[in-house]
Amino acid sequence: MDQLPTLPTDCLNEIIEHLEKDKNTLHSCLLVNRLWCKISVRILWKDVWDYKDIYQQRSLGMATSILSTLVACLPNKSKENLHKNEITISTPTSKSPLFNYASFCQVLLICEIIKMVYNVLRDMPSVNSLSLQDRNCLVTNEIIKMFMNQTSLKKLTYMYNYYHCNLSFPYIFGVRNLSELRCGTNITSDFYYQLSQTCHNLQSISIEFHSNEVSNELKELISLQSNLKNLTLLAYYDNGWESIIPTITKHPNTLTKLHLCSDDDNLSLSFVSLFSNLQEIIFSFLESADFEDFKMLQFAKFPNLQILKIPYYCPKPEYIMNFLENNGKNLKNFYISENDRALSLSIANFCPNLKSLCVAFNNSEIDVLKTIFIGCQYLERIKVWCGGDYLIVKKVFETVANHASNNFCELKIYNSSNSAFISPEDLELFFVSWKDRTPKKLLTLIGINCFHYTYNSLVNEENMNIIKKYENLGIIKFKTRSYYEEGKEEECCY
Incomplete structure (x- = not known):
């Protein structure tokens, strides 16, 4: 038998690299031949955890x-x-x-x-x-x-030491190429000292605060970075990041992504205005509060801001509205869980170039969703809550079919109730309406259950038969996802 033609190694590398998340298939690749084994082993061990x-x-x-x-x-x-x-x-x-x-x-x-x-x-x-x-x-x-x-x-991640293992870091030679560090303020200062000797090219740092004090060695490590782009600060249980603000503000021009996560509404936020080149900001506030320090931040200007996420509790809606008025023009992705009519309407006025949106509406606010579709003509994907006190999914389908722009291609629905909330007839009517749109564009429909992730009310036998029918026709693509999986994809909080 003639030998089968073989792909160039670079090409084979590219193909197998795409299987990184499919561990079962990667393990099968180990058995093909020596070359496949060598490539697959490298990918499997890239992140063995x-x-x-x-x-x-x-x-x-x-x-x-x-x-x-x-x-x-x-x-x-x-x-x-x-x-x-x-x-x-x-x-x-x-x-x-x-x-x-x-x-x-x-x-x-x-x-x-x-x-x-x-x-x-x-x-x-x-x-x-x-x-x-x-x-x-x-x-x-x-x-x-x-x-x-x-x-x-x-x-490299080293955020805590539950087993109180006494680690020593006398020689750290190999980390000069390190690009991402996740660490905690309770880690021995020797660790940060050794890192600072050779590690000067970190692009991403995430710090979990276990006290209000930060070692000088950690501050020195941060100061020595020449191209720090992403910074995450996580402070819980009355701990805060105030002591590190003078250090991180030494990087006002390179920082493009900032994530602040806290359960304390008294922490400083106004320093964020110093990072004028930010392209992405995430405020993960885990407690309901006014966050009065945001009052100073609402008028700050970030000309390059494209992504703004406030996935949990929100500062006063009027503060967010002022912030959007100053920074909404260039926003491409806006994620907020606040349910406020005036704030939702301001999205249509201040964010004309949005491509992705997550927002909550009361069940009587379908007109606000329509206004957003009209005002945001570049919108490609949206996530909304349905069921219970939120929107009726039938009305969401009607609004999407009639008012979504030609760019629209993805609808995510959070099911906030445990009951089935869409009939097979209404589901099929929506698919027919989408099929008749001009221009025709494949729609990805994602059902997300906010409760038991093994159950989704869109997926019963009758609805699934209709979904498969229109998938086969190339009209829609359907996925189900748990609330956890969705949160992990958004990476709103570590």
Whole structure:
């Protein structure tokens, strides 16, 4: 039999790279041939921690498999140290591994390593005087030291240390190419000192505040960055970011994305006005309050602002309206959960170039949705709440079919009730109306349930038959999504 033609390596790399989120298919690629195996292994290990979500616990078997592979990749000096302390962790093979798997890793979650080592070692009997905590620290330090010497690392997370593992960072050589850091203010200052020696090209920093004080070493690390673009500050339980404001405001020109997340309405917000080049702002306020400091921010101008998200509690609507009047012209994406008629109407007046919108309406405000469609002629996608006190989905369908612009292509519906809220007849009428639009454009319809994510009232047997019919006709594409999945995609809060 003639040998099948092979794709160029670069082309094959591109194709398999698109399977990054499909772990099952990637594992199948390992078995094709040596080249496919080499490419697939690199992608699988790029973010080896990415195989669970918030509802799933990492299995002990998976943790053991990852840990044993990492131990096999340790340099001989580290293996000798484990052997000297009578710590035995079985490896997949007695020989050297086929690949240096650690060198493929671009993401390092230090807290995950600490937890993984603890879960694997806790059931292993101790054969010497070392305590479980001492063994955990020894193994964890050797693995982290190996990772810290890999130049492949792009993202590093170290935000807390639940197991009180005593980590040391005497030499950090491989992080000079690090582009993203997620950290906490309670991490040892030596960690930040060592990072600051070689790591000067961070583009994204996320800081979780565990106290109101910030170490000088962390401040120095932030000050040394030459191209900081994205900054996230998370402050809960009466902790605040005031002490770090003088440091972060040293980057007024490079910063383009800012995310502030807090449960304290007294935290400073006015400093945001210093970052005039911001393209994206997210305010994740987790408590209902007036946020009076936003009063100073409402008249600030951000000429490059394209994305504004306020996914939880909102400052006073009049403050947001003034903010939109000053900054809404260039907005492309606006996400707000506030239910206020005047604020919703202001979107049509101040945000003519919107492409994506999420907003809540009362069940009597279908006219406001119509006004937004008329005023925002570039709108491509919208998310609305339906059911209960919110809009009637039948009226939403009618408004979308009759008033959405020619650019419109995606409708997301949050089901805020536990009852079925669309009949098969109304669903089909909407699809027929969409089919008859000129120009014809494929519509993506996404049903999101705000309650039990296993249930969605759009998906009963009759409705599903209609949906499949119009999917086959190329009129619509239908998806269901849980509230968690939707929030994860929006990445409104970490």
